[in-house]
Amino acid sequence: MILGAILPNNSGDKRTTLHPDSIKPILDMGIDISFESGLCKGINLEDSVLENLGAKATDRQDCIRSSDILFSTSPLGAGEIKIMKKDSFFIGLMDPFTSKAQFEGFSQRGNSAVSMEFIPRITRAQKMDVLSSQSNLAGYVAVIESAKELNLALPMMMTAAGTLKPANIFVIGVGVAGLQAIATAKRLGAKVEAFDTREVVEEQVKSLGAKFVKIDLGATEETTQGYAKELTSEQIQKQKMLQKEVCVRSDIVITTAQIFGRPAPSIIDKETIESMKPGSVIFDMAVESGGNVEGSKINQIVNHKGVKIMGLSNLPSFAANHASFALSNNLINFVLEFYNQEQGNLEVNFEDEIVKSALLVNKGKITNEVFK
Numbered sequence: 001m002i003l004g005a006i007l008p009n010n011s012g013d014k015r016t017t018l019h020p021d022s023i024k025p026i027l028d029m030g031i032d033i034s035f036e037s038g039l040c041k042g043i044n045l046e047d048s049v050l051e052n053l054g055a056k057a058t059d060r061q062d063c064i065r066s067s068d069i070l071f072s073t074s075p076l077g078a079g080e081i082k083i084m085k086k087d088s089f090f091i092g093l094m095d096p097f098t099s100k101a102q103f104e105g106f107s108q109r110g111n112s113a114v115s116m117e118f119i120p121r122i123t124r125a126q127k128m129d130v131l132s133s134q135s136n137l138a139g140y141v142a143v144i145e146s147a148k149e150l151n152l153a154l155p156m157m158m159t160a161a162g163t164l165k166p167a168n169i170f171v172i173g174v175g176v177a178g179l180q181a182i183a184t185a186k187r188l189g190a191k192v193e194a195f196d197t198r199e200v201v202e203e204q205v206k207s208l209g210a211k212f213v214k215i216d217l218g219a220t221e222e223t224t225q226g227y228a229k230e231l232t233s234e235q236i237q238k239q240k241m242l243q244k245e246v247c248v249r250s251d252i253v254i255t256t257a258q259i260f261g262r263p264a265p266s267i268i269d270k271e272t273i274e275s276m277k278p279g280s281v282i283f284d285m286a287v288e289s290g291g292n293v294e295g296s297k298i299n300q301i302v303n304h305k306g307v308k309i310m311g312l313s314n315l316p317s318f319a320a321n322h323a324s325f326a327l328s329n330n331l332i333n334f335v336l337e338f339y340n341q342e343q344g345n346l347e348v349n350f351e352d353e354i355v356k357s358a359l360l361v362n363k364g365k366i367t368n369e370v371f372k
Contacts, residue, residue, distance in 0.1 A: 001344050003335065004067030006036040006060055008074040012299075012313065014042025014320035017071035017092060019328035020049050026332055027054050029341055034067060036060045043321040069346060071331050081105035087363065089346055091331055092116060093130065096360060096371060097261050103361060103371045110364035112348075116330060117260075118358040125354050127333040132176045133326035138285060138315035139180030139256070143169070145318065146252045146283045147188065149301065149308050155189020166191045170246050171210075172267060172292070173256030174201040177285060181254050182208045193246055197231060197239070215242040236265055244272045254283045255292035261370075263290035270294050270304070278306030287311035334358075 003026060005018040016039050023033060033055035037047055047057040064070060065083050072092040076084075078101065084090070087110065094102065094115040106113045116130040126132070146169075147154055156166040169185045171178050174196035182205065185192045192210035197217060205212040217235045231239065247253050247268065253276075258264050264286035273282065273294070284296040295304055296311040303309075316323035338355070340347040348355045350362065359367060366372045 001030075001068045001346075002032045002034050002066055003069045003071070004034045004036075004063040005039055005071040006063055007039055008072060009077065010074050010314070012317065013073055014317040015073050015327055016040045016043060016320075016324045017073055017328055017331055018050065018055070019043075019321075019325045020045065020053060021325055022328040022332055023050070023053060023055065025336060029336070029339060030344070031335075031339070032056070034058050034063050036063045040324075042317070043324050069335060073327065075099040075102050076105070078102075078105050081109055081111070084109055084111055086110060088112075089114060091334060094360065100371060103366050106361040107364050107366055111361065112359065112363055113361040114334065114358050115360050116334070116358065118360065119330075119334075120353060120357045122353065128330050128337070128354070130327060130330045133330055134316040134323060135175065135177040136180045137319045137323050137326070139177035139182075140184045141315040141318040142177070142254050142256075142283045142285055143181050143184040143188065143252075145312060145315075146254065146281045146310065149281050149310060150251055151279050152251055154185070167251040168193070168249055169252045169254065170194070170213075170243075170250040171254045171256065172196075172243065173258075173285075174198075174205055175256060178254075178256045179204060179208065181256070182210045185252075186210060190252075193250070195243060195246070197235075213243070213246055215239060231265065236267060240267060240269060240272065243267075244275060247272050248275050248277075250280065251277070252281045252283065254285065256285045257292050258286045258289055264292050266290075266292060266294060268293045273304055273307050273309070276307050280306075281308045281310060283310045283312075285315065288313050 035055055037057045064080055069089045075094050090113040096115050119125050119128045152167050154167045157164040167190045169190045169192045171181045171194040174194050182192050182194055186209045193213050194205045194210050195213040202212040257267055282293055284291050284293040286292045287296050287298050293309055295302055296309045298311050298313050301308055301310050338346055338348050
């Protein structure tokens, strides 16, 4: 069996799906590894690093044609799906809600496709949870990049010239990314406040040394996998109004609110932005899915009346080496979970909870009604 890995179609993505520190278990199981030349250039490694471990460098088309399992951090083009090996598996980030044309391609080719975005949040699947591993690094990056744009130091400093007060950081949304943003901001010495529609996360916020902001929105819910459910328009309006006073006193505001498969909710409007101090920074972590902040633009820093609105995309790529290590482990753990070493193939049981959730195309059959 050959496991292949190719560069992402998105040139801004520096991550690799095969990190040299994580491929040994695959090679030990007798699986051959083929990769597109230049796969690790985003983490400043030459092909020889992987080749010295036993992997083989090739060109993109040969890698796609020869692989029984193909890793990628972005969807394949229609022409690339057509040259895939018959009965092979695509495993990676499919961006399924915005790249629906790929499903017809996999269906016509008779191949299978695993969307790592659909790995369920259960204990057994934690080692495969791409969204969590990458969101964790994204939360860290959001704080670091925001601090670069702020004209203040984050920690309190006692100096002969006087005491410098710590920066105030407000994190909206306490999922994986939000928790890491809180932890990073606290480690850097900032004063941190956080809000989430799920009051159940209050203890997690406090355990990191931050203050949980209570905003009574009435009844709110979370999904079975722990995500916040979408608010009503009335609840969103109330949230905007009540969180405004926290934004006003904050030097950095980081928004993380996203709804899987849906556009991100708009939770900070121009009225709130214009009430903030000149020099303040707002980091919109949801800019790629529509944005939480009015006026945010993807891959731009917009200056609105003295307030910087940051809309950087592909945040894990800012820490590409660690992001690649985590991502590579996530994908490899999926293969190891379902690889039959005796038969030398990937053996997926559609009754398995992980497979049932993440296998969106099974031997040409689209299994999720949303993508048919």
